[in-house]
Amino acid sequence: MNEFNAGGGAGTCPVIVTNSDAFYLDPDSTLPEGPRPAIARSEYGIEFLSYPVVRQGFRDKRMQPRDEAYFKSIGASELILEFIREGNLNFMAPDKHDRIRPILVKAFTTSRVDSFRPEMRRIAGELIDQFIGEGHADLVAQFCHEYPISVIAQFVGLPREDVPEISQATMHLRMLGQKPFAPGMPVLEKALRYLHDHVEALVAERRAQPPRDDFLGALITLRDGGEDLTDKELIWGVAFMMLGGHDTTRYTLSGSLMSILETGMWEALAADPAPIPDVIADSMRLHPGTPRQMRVVHEPLEVAGHALVPGDVVSLNMSAAGRDPAVFDESASLRCPRSDPAYDIGFGFGRYACIGQTLARTEMAEAIAMLTSRLADVELTGEPLLKPTGVVAGFDSIPVRFRARNR
Ligand code: HEM
Numbered sequence: 001m002n003e004f005n006a007g008g009g010a011g012t013c014p015v016i017v018t019n020s021d022a023f024y025l026d027p028d029s030t031l032p033e034g035p036r037p038a039i040a041r042s043e044y045g046i047e048f049l050s051y052p053v054v055r056q057g058f059r060d061k062r063m064q065p066r067d068e069a070y071f072k073s074i075g076a077s078e079l080i081l082e083f084i085r086e087g088n089l090n091f092m093a094p095d096k097h098d099r100i101r102p103i104l105v106k107a108f109t110t111s112r113v114d115s116f117r118p119e120m121r122r123i124a125g126e127l128i129d130q131f132i133g134e135g136h137a138d139l140v141a142q143f144c145h146e147y148p149i150s151v152i153a154q155f156v157g158l159p160r161e162d163v164p165e166i167s168q169a170t171m172h173l174r175m176l177g178q179k180p181f182a183p184g185m186p187v188l189e190k191a192l193r194y195l196h197d198h199v200e201a202l203v204a205e206r207r208a209q210p211p212r213d214d215f216l217g218a219l220i221t222l223r224d225g226g227e228d229l230t231d232k233e234l235i236w237g238v239a240f241m242m243l244g245g246h247d248t249t250r251y252t253l254s255g256s257l258m259s260i261l262e263t264g265m266w267e268a269l270a271a272d273p274a275p276i277p278d279v280i281a282d283s284m285r286l287h288p289g290t291p292r293q294m295r296v297v298h299e300p301l302e303v304a305g306h307a308l309v310p311g312d313v314v315s316l317n318m319s320a321a322g323r324d325p326a327v328f329d330e331s332a333s334l335r336c337p338r339s340d341p342a343y344d345i346g347f348g349f350g351r352y353a354c355i356g357q358t359l360a361r362t363e364m365a366e367a368i369a370m371l372t373s374r375l376a377d378v379e380l381t382g383e384p385l386l387k388p389t390g391v392v393a394g395f396d397s398i399p400v401r402f403r404a405r406n407r
Contacts, residue, residue, distance in 0.1 A: 013306060016040045018047065018317065024291060024388035026332065027320040036325065038304035044292065045313030046306075047320070051328075051345075053304055054321035058349035063295035063314055065090050065352060070296070074181045079189050083196075087236020088243075090352060097351075103227050104237055105355050107218035113359050116155050120363050123150045124370035132374060132404050136381060139398040143371070144254040151363045152245035152356075156238060157216035158202065169194045170246045177391060195239040203235060215241075245356050248289050251387075251394030252346075253364045255287025256280045258395050259334050260368070261380060270372040270405070276365045278336035284346035285322035286334060289394050292317050293348060318345060376405040 014032050017023065019042075023030045027049070031037070038050040048054045057063060068084050068091065076084070084091045089101060127146055131137040149167040154160055172191035175184035203220060211217050216238060223229045229237075256279060260266050269276055297312040308314070322343055323331045329340050347354035354360070378400050385397035 013037055014040045016042050016047065018042045018044065018292075018315075018319075019389040021386045021388045024319055024386060024393065027317075027323055028325065031320075036320075039306055042315065044294070044315040046308065047292075047315045047317045048303070049317055049320040049324075050304075050326065051321040051324035054316045054318065055345050055349055057295065057303075057314065057316045058293070058345060058352070060301065061351070062299040062301045063297050064094065066294060066296060067091055067093065075185075076181065077185060077189060079192055080176075080185070082232075083192050083236055083239065086230075086232045087238075087240040089237070089240060089355075090244075099228055100233055100237065101355065103222055103229050104219070104241075106222060106227075107215050108355055108359065109218075110358055112213075112215065112218070113155075113362050116151075116359075117362065117366055119154060120151055120366040121370055123147060123154070124367045125374075128370065128374050135403065136399070136401040139257055139371075139400055140250070140254045140396055143367070144250045144257070144398075147367055148249035148253065148360075148363065149242070149246045152242060152249075152359070155215055155359060156241055157206075157212065157214035158198075162198065165194065166198070166242055167246070170242045173243045174247065174392075176243075192239070195242060196235055199235045199238045200231075203231070241356070244354070245359070247392045248354075249360050249364065250289070251392055252280075252284060252287075252289030252360065253367060254395040254398055255289055256283040256364060256368060257371070257398060258287055258384060259283035260372075261378065261398070261400075263334050266372055266378050267376070269368065270376070273365075273369040273372065275336045276368050277361060278338075279334070280361060280364050280368070281346070282334050282336055282338045282343060285328070285338075285343035286332070287394055288318045288322060288346060290346075290348075290391060291319040291389070291393050292391055293352075294391060321345065374405055374407070375400075375402040378402040 014037055016031060020030065028036060036049060038053045040047045040049055048057045068081055071081060071084050089097055124147060127143050131142050137143070146167070149170060150163050153163050153166050158166060169191040172187045175188040178184040202216065206212065206216060206220055211221055219234055219238070223234050260269065260279060265279065269279070292315045295314040295316060297308045297310050297314060299310065301308050325331045327341070347357040380399065381401050382399045384395050387393045387396045
């Protein structure tokens, strides 16, 4: 294990490798012997590893997510920069972020999410109908992949028949994180152009009709009622919802399903679905769909005795934080509910915390309730496939056999 100088020079810390199944599944098994370090160095930059340090990192205004200047520096085209500037809440300039975020939050009311539950159940039921007769399925490819994009697209108010194309476009938006960046740009641009033009046409269509009470309808009403939001920001903001709500939920949901299979809770949850929200909450700690969030240091700061300087790249490592043995009792075990403390950074924390979290928790709970109520005797038939690294990651394949439950 090497050691490195963590930035400005206040001490050394270990060099670790996070790009492995072993790190995703059990970070401590890959860390140096002895007490777990609070920070380390990896292929991503400076890794924050302990729960309190990661949690504080989310709140620290001296570090910020990557921004337009970063994407310019890697050669992003004007269309991509426009998306970053106008709609990508995570990467846009802080003053603009703080103006737009509350407007989007207003359209995400809990009652709007709750009233969408029957639709979530319908979407989940239709996906299960497609494979239940087979007696086997890949729960990720045949369920977790399609379900969240169908939910988010229809929750926002995009036409149901457009979901396959929207899904393909959001998959291509993954290219935003590709290295090197240039080869993926044409595909990324095509996906952005599609989403922009699609939402733009829909907004025009909606304005010609009586207002509708869905997310898009609410945003248009807010914008036309005088909220400080341009049409460009509205259109790109809706496009960003598709990105924010797809892969994140796909991987988090597959992580929860893995936790349920690992702990043998499937039948208990079929009999009593009440603990499902607690299962999801603690599973996000063990199998996070967003195992890290990236930050760039803008002002000097000291973390756990290490000096960080402007330009340092920080990875707020949620995989490691979630299993911090100094904070979570029996940190490798699922507890429902867990309150020692509860894990509260699965959707980020502070200024950039996820605005879709109520929708995500609700849709995942409805999906698990539907799956457990319809499939019985569910067993893994092979090794689940893991995508262990990246900002969004987790189980890519969960092959199972089952029987259809008598209802
Ligand atoms: C289980 C699923 C989800 C997970 C694990 C998740 C995770 C996160 C995390 C960790 C952040 C903070 C990013 C940072 O600090 O840099 C975030 C932000 C965000 N998420 Fe989610 N998310 C999920 C689902 C959704 C859904 C369904 C939507 C929208 C429909 C959504 C929209 C957003 C948006 C717009 C932001 C940016 C907020 C801001 O910068 O102010 N997410 N999400």
